[in-house]
Amino acid sequence: MSRRLVVTALLVFALGGCSMPQWVPYLGEEPPDKTGPTTSAPATPAASPPTVPRTVAPSDESVTDRVLAVVNNDAITLSELQEAIAVYRYENRERAVEASDALVQQFLTRMIDNRLQIQEAEREKIVIDDAEVDEELADRIKRMNLKDKDELEAMLKAQGLTLDAAKKRIRDELRRNRIVGRKVRLRVSVTEAEVMQYLEANRVKLETGLAYHARHILILPEGGNTDVGWESARIRADMLRSQLLQGADFAELARQHSRDASARDGGDLGPLKRGELAQDIESQILSLSPLAISAPYRSALGYHIFRLESKEALEGEGLNRVKSQIRDILFREKFDARLDTWLKEIKQRAIIDVRLDGQL
Numbered sequence: 001m002s003r004r005l006v007v008t009a010l011l012v013f014a015l016g017g018c019s020m021p022q023w024v025p026y027l028g029e030e031p032p033d034k035t036g037p038t039t040s041a042p043a044t045p046a047a048s049p050p051t052v053p054r055t056v057a058p059s060d061e062s063v064t065d066r067v068l069a070v071v072n073n074d075a076i077t078l079s080e081l082q083e084a085i086a087v088y089r090y091e092n093r094e095r096a097v098e099a100s101d102a103l104v105q106q107f108l109t110r111m112i113d114n115r116l117q118i119q120e121a122e123r124e125k126i127v128i129d130d131a132e133v134d135e136e137l138a139d140r141i142k143r144m145n146l147k148d149k150d151e152l153e154a155m156l157k158a159q160g161l162t163l164d165a166a167k168k169r170i171r172d173e174l175r176r177n178r179i180v181g182r183k184v185r186l187r188v189s190v191t192e193a194e195v196m197q198y199l200e201a202n203r204v205k206l207e208t209g210l211a212y213h214a215r216h217i218l219i220l221p222e223g224g225n226t227d228v229g230w231e232s233a234r235i236r237a238d239m240l241r242s243q244l245l246q247g248a249d250f251a252e253l254a255r256q257h258s259r260d261a262s263a264r265d266g267g268d269l270g271p272l273k274r275g276e277l278a279q280d281i282e283s284q285i286l287s288l289s290p291l292a293i294s295a296p297y298r299s300a301l302g303y304h305i306f307r308l309e310s311k312e313a314l315e316g317e318g319l320n321r322v323k324s325q326i327r328d329i330l331f332r333e334k335f336d337a338r339l340d341t342w343l344k345e346i347k348q349r350a351i352i353d354v355r356l357d358g359q360l
Contacts, residue, residue, distance in 0.1 A: 068108060070353040071115045081108060108356055116346050118172050121179040128174045136170050184339045190330045198326050203314070206322055210274055212311035214285045215250050215267040218260035220302040230298075237296035237303035244293045250307050259302070267307075286311065 066078040084107055137149070146152050153163045199206065219237045221229030240253055251266025258267055274282065281304070284297050288308040296303040314322055 068354070068356045069112055070351075070355075071112055072119060072351055074115055074119065076108065076111050076115065081111065084111065105356065108354070112352060112354075113343055114176065116343070116350055117176045117179055119350075120183070120346055121175040124179060124182065126175050126178050126182075128171045128178070132174060133167055133171050136174065137167065140170075180339070183342050184335060188331060188334045188338055190327050190334065194330055195323050195326050198330060199314070199323065207314060208274055210312040210314075211271050212274065212286065213271050213309040214269050215254065215307045215309060216260055216262055216269050217250075217254045217258040217267050217305040218263075218302050219257065219296075219305075220259045233303050234296060234298070237305060241293060241296060241305055244305070244307070250293075 067075045068078055068081055069076040081104070085104065088107075141149065141152050144152070146155070149163070156163055156166060217237075217240060219233045219240070221233040223229040223232075236257070240257060243253065244250055251268070254263050254267030257263075260267070262269055274286070276282075277285070278299075281297075281299065284294055284304070285306045285308055288294055288306065290308055290310050292308055294304070294306040296305055298304075312318070
């Protein structure tokens with residue numbers, strides 16, 4: 001394992017982030033922005049971390065750690081905020097991470113939300129026993145490809161971190177996950193009726209990209225754009241369709257009569273993705289059942305006859321996959337809404353004193 005990967009792994013480890021199902025988005029910690037941090041609690045920085053934002057000056061060891069916010073009776077300090085931002089900037093050093101007052105404020109807001117959730121877990125008497133922490137610890141050791149706890153502890157110590165601190169963050173994260181599950185996830189459900197309603201409302205969008213295969217005959221009006229020319233083209237198209245309905249070979253008639261470039265291939269348009277052809281033409285084709293022959297359709301070019309060879313549809317296993325995706329989408333929407341409501345509720349009854357004034 002390269003030194004950089006080891007350091008990054010340690011930083012992530014120290015942050016205490018727990019893996020959770022995808023249906024629990026962020027667990028109350030929306031990233032500050034689209035490139036925001038994926039960490040969920042303050043962490044001790046790696047050796048020689050990048051400089052924190054200009055508004056967060058390095059702490060002076062001779063001065064008592066400054067309190068930036070008090071959440072009920074729980075303080076969030078400058079050093080905690082420095083650690084979280086330093087780790088975030090280290091992990092994102094290959095991308096431009098703007099050191100701004102807004103980033104500092106967003107981190108502090110997220111830390112307040114996290115602290116409130118842990119306090120709620122305490123009120124609900126949610127206890128994480130040592131066995132659960134040890135199990136999560138063992139899982140992370142395995143994911144980091146380390147031999148045992150001793151190797152992990154030595155690596156943490158080399159970065160100025162302690163195993164006890166890492167365990168505390170794991171315990172807090174597990175408690176926070178547990179309270180969010182109890183207060184939010186268990187109160188969210190998606191019905192089959194809601195899934196089908198979403199499916200029907202978004203069927204066209206969901207079908208985008210599905211493939212289909214068709215053949216085509218184009219009859220042009222002879223003698224230019226005249227009524228006589230168009231009527232003659234319509235009659236010839238009707239006659240060809242009658243022959244096709246009586247069993248004539250579509251490919252052969254296309255080679256003989258079609259004036260489209262596909263004529264030499266027996267009218268074969270090949271595999272197509274929905275959205276590739278003009279909307280009116282595609283609608284005519286997709287309205288057909290497989291192997292059905294369309295009635296002559298007039299466009300600006302002439303009269304068209306289509307035969308649908310095959311098409312992918314939202315059915316069977318494909319439909320089940322789409323419904324599962326829809327269920328996830330609806331669950332996330334409801335989860336986010338419920339989570340936001342819950343966070344607002346606990347904030348309203350909390351005493352929060354923010355002392356960050358931009359003069360760090």
